[in-house]
Amino acid sequence: MLQQAFNGLVGGAFYALLALGLSVIFGMLHVVNLAHGAFYMLGAFGAFIALDSFGLNFWVSLLLVPPLLGVAGVILERLFIRRLTPLDPLYNLLFTFGLGLILQDVVKREYGVSSQPYPRPSGLNGTIDLGLFTYPAYQVFVLAISAVVCLAVWLVLTRTRVGMIVRASTERPELTRGLGVDVGRWVTPVFGFGVALAAFAGVLAAPMRAINPLMGADLIITVFAVVVIGGLGSVFGSVTAGFAIGLVSALGNLYVPALSQTLVFILMAVVLLWRPAGLFGREEAFR
Numbered sequence: 001m002l003q004q005a006f007n008g009l010v011g012g013a014f015y016a017l018l019a020l021g022l023s024v025i026f027g028m029l030h031v032v033n034l035a036h037g038a039f040y041m042l043g044a045f046g047a048f049i050a051l052d053s054f055g056l057n058f059w060v061s062l063l064l065v066p067p068l069l070g071v072a073g074v075i076l077e078r079l080f081i082r083r084l085t086p087l088d089p090l091y092n093l094l095f096t097f098g099l100g101l102i103l104q105d106v107v108k109r110e111y112g113v114s115s116q117p118y119p120r121p122s123g124l125n126g127t128i129d130l131g132l133f134t135y136p137a138y139q140v141f142v143l144a145i146s147a148v149v150c151l152a153v154w155l156v157l158t159r160t161r162v163g164m165i166v167r168a169s170t171e172r173p174e175l176t177r178g179l180g181v182d183v184g185r186w187v188t189p190v191f192g193f194g195v196a197l198a199a200f201a202g203v204l205a206a207p208m209r210a211i212n213p214l215m216g217a218d219l220i221i222t223v224f225a226v227v228v229i230g231g232l233g234s235v236f237g238s239v240t241a242g243f244a245i246g247l248v249s250a251l252g253n254l255y256v257p258a259l260s261q262t263l264v265f266i267l268m269a270v271v272l273l274w275r276p277a278g279l280f281g282r283e284e285a286f287r
Contacts, residue, residue: 001251006139006143008246010246012244012249013147013242013243013246014146014205015222015223015243015246016239016246017200017204018036018197018242019230019242020150020197020239020242021201022036022194022224022238023230023235024190024194025191027234028190031085031096032093033191034099036198037100037198037219038099038100038103038217039069041104041202041212042103043066043198043201043202044202044215045107045116045202046202047061047206048118048211050065061206062203062204066199068199069199071192072195073191074188074189074191074192077192080095104214104216111213118207123137124138124141138207145204146201165186166187169181169183223242225264225265226245226264230281231277232281234278234280240279241278
């Protein structure tokens with residue numbers, strides 16, 4: 001049971017990172033990014049292409065691929081998202097949905113639907129003795145670095161001057177402009193940062209998940225359920241729900257395998273009946 005619970009925490013690490021990126025984008029820009037799974041997939045393929053075409057190892061890809069896709073996210077926000085934001089939210093919803101389908105099909109046309117192999121990084125091939133059981137070293141690394149990244153993002157957004165300015169620029173833009181802050185300068189990088197988080201999760205997933213064009217589409221449905229459970233716009237809620245859902249899913253596979261595919265959505269329904277804004281969401285975000 002303990003080993004299965006640890007499996008759940010490792011799976012929850014990917015949920016937490018993806019949900020964190022979605023939550024940051026929604027909380028700051030009020031945009032539901034349906035292309036988030038496609039950027040996760042591009043992160044994994046970016047690591048594969050960096051190794052296959054340029055000989056760059058995992059560690060270089062982990063430092064290089066997320067910022068590059070983050071810059072692509074900034075350009076995307078400048079050219080399209082910003083123009084659609086003043087309109088009905090449905091426009092950005094449909095745009096990001098279509099963008100995700102386009103990105104999937106572009107990769108599918110180039111690499112097909114079969115999975116691409118990616119080796120585990122050197123130094124993390126063995127196992128680690130955790131006392132009651134041994135566990136693959138790479139999975140332990142994924143869990144540790146995901147927890148560190150989630151904590152760092154939460155601290156930056158809630159405890160630093162930069163985080164205060166970013167939140168003020170998105171929640172009260174006119175008042176913030178009146179105080180002499182360039183709102184556009186702070187809002188635009190937020191979308192790129194959310195995209196970079198998705199790409200970061202994709203690079204982490206490359207050595208332990210099947211790299212294929214549909215890997216993001218298969219995962220993002222559960223991630224949206226995680227964000228809803230944690231609360232739209234709540235960074236803390238999304239991260240907490242991500243790890244919790246990973247744990248619940250793993251234990252559900254062990255004890256109630258018949259409900260393993262629907263357990264997350266049953267939990268989401270129960271949470272929404274109790275708290276429509278999610279466990280840690282704000283009522284205004286729900287509205």
